[in-house]
Every structure is written in structure tokens, then in C-alpha cells.
Amino acid sequence: MKIGICLPYMQSGISRQDFKDWCHIIDQGPFYSLSCGERITGYSYEMRNILAFAAAKTERVKIIPALYVLPMHSAVQAAKEIATLDILSEGRVMLTVGVGGREKDYQALDASFKNRFQRMDDQIATMKKIWRGERLDGLEEIGPTPIQAGGPAILVGAMGPKSINRVSKWADGLYSFAMDGNADLIKHFFDSADSAWQVSGREHKPYRMAGFWYSLSNNSKTALGNYVFDYLKTFGEKDARDIANTMTMHDPSAIKDGLDAIEALGCDEIQLVPATADISEVDRLANLIAGR
DSSP, X not given: OEEEEEOOOSSTTOOHHHHHHHHHHHHHXXXXXXXXXXXXXXXXXXXXXXXXXXXXXXXXXXXXXXXXXXGGSOHHHHHHHHHHXXXXXXXXXXXXXXXXSOHHHHHHTTOOOTTHHHHHHHHHHHHHHHHTTOOOTTXXXXXXXXXXXXXXXXXXXXXXXXXXXXXXXXXXXXXXXXTTOOHHHHHHHHHHHHHHHHHTTOSSOOEEEEEEEEOOSTTHHHHHHHHHHHHHGGGOHHHHHHHHTTOOTTSHHHHHHHHHHHHTTTOSEEEEEESSOOHHHHHHHHHHHHTO
């Protein structure tokens, strides 16, 4: 199982040097990829700039928007951004898209929250057309051409059976995120994807990516709990606190056991999302992975 890590993007005070240090450690290994998520409301840094910076500061690891909340944006603009990132990284991009669940993020960008699932289906078709070099009706050619022929592989962060069924018609794989690293939940997502891909008559099985939140910083239990609460509080503070109190991936042994359990499911790749921007998060995780 390949292991990736998400760059910090939701903590205040992160500097250029912090991002440089994270990218340096990640690119040295044993990581396979780095990612960054997308948030609009709440204190956060902008995903596209972070990943372009990371593409310039690394040479080896995959660069993964995880995930790009596609229906908030123009499909044409997204196609240009991702193709450009593919060029800047010399073909190291793998894309993860989704519809998100934060209506306030859509509102902040003057985007409609309605019909977002259908819009994403249509947007993917448009983006693939652009990446193939085909012209859209009434428009001149839209570039650039990505290094990866036809564009990068596209995974989808979908959880419900209806969502998984519809994306099985065009996606290359599924990004199955379990906040607490619950392998049973990830297995449920993987099994649902396998079934949906088969029903859709897909030639290849879906690429299996998983993910969970963790912390290896000083005071890791508190740091992870605070991160989870802050992330989820927009959906209700009581529920957010209850979920935060269930987090266990703040202990090296728990993280190792979680990785082993998820790897046993036949997971192709996992993204670990740190609770803080402290360099110890990536440094200690690199040591933990190297010692597995």
C-alpha cells in the first residue's frame, strides 16, 4: 500500500519555510504522494497555490488535489488549472474530486448548491474533452495539453450508494475517507465501489484510496480532538465534540494498526491528514512508516 500525506492548510501562521520543510521531508520518502484539500469558509490556505508550490519544490512524489470541490467552480477553469499543474509537476498529478458538503463554501463563491451531483458529471465530461484537445462549441482551443495523455486519473470522494453508482460510469477510483481510520467503514466503501464498477461494465477495478485524520505532534490527543471539532463544528457543535472524543489516531501503535488493517483490505493508497502544521507531524510519521 502506498502512503501519502496531506499538507497542512487549515492552521494559521503557516509560512513559506514551513511548506518548504514539509515538501522536503515528504519528497525524501517513504511517502508516495502529497495532497491538499479545499476549504473556502473558515481559516484556510488556497489549495491550488499550495499544490503548485509543492510541484515546484518536489521531484518525485505524486501531487493530489484531495479533494477538488468541482461544482463550486468552472469546469473550463478547473481543466486549465489541473493541466497546468500536470505540466509543472511533469505528469505527477492524480485528481480527486467531489461535491463537498459545505453549503456556505458554495455561497461564498456565488455557486449553486443545487444539482451539484449532475453538474459534476457534466463537468468531468467537459474537462476530459478539453484535455483531449477537442474544442467546445463556439470556442477556440483551450489549453494547455496535460503531460498525461487525456489528463490525469480521476478519483471521487463519494460515500453514498447512489453517488458511488453514478461516478462508477466515469471515475478511475474511489477516495474512501474514514475520519477515525475505521477499516470496516473503508471496507464498506471499497465493496460498494467494486460492485458499482462491475454493474457499470467497467473493464478495470476501481483504484482504492483511503484516508484518515491523525496527529503525532506534542499533545497529540488534544491536537487531534481540537482539529476534528474545528473541522466539524459547522455541522453542529455537540456532534462535533462527540466525534472528536472518539478519535484514536494520536498514538503511534494505533496508527500502525490502522494502516495494517486498511492495507489488508487491498487498499492501493492512503492519505493521512495531520491535525497540526508542526513539522513533527510529517517527520515522526516518516519514521513510523519506515519502521513498519
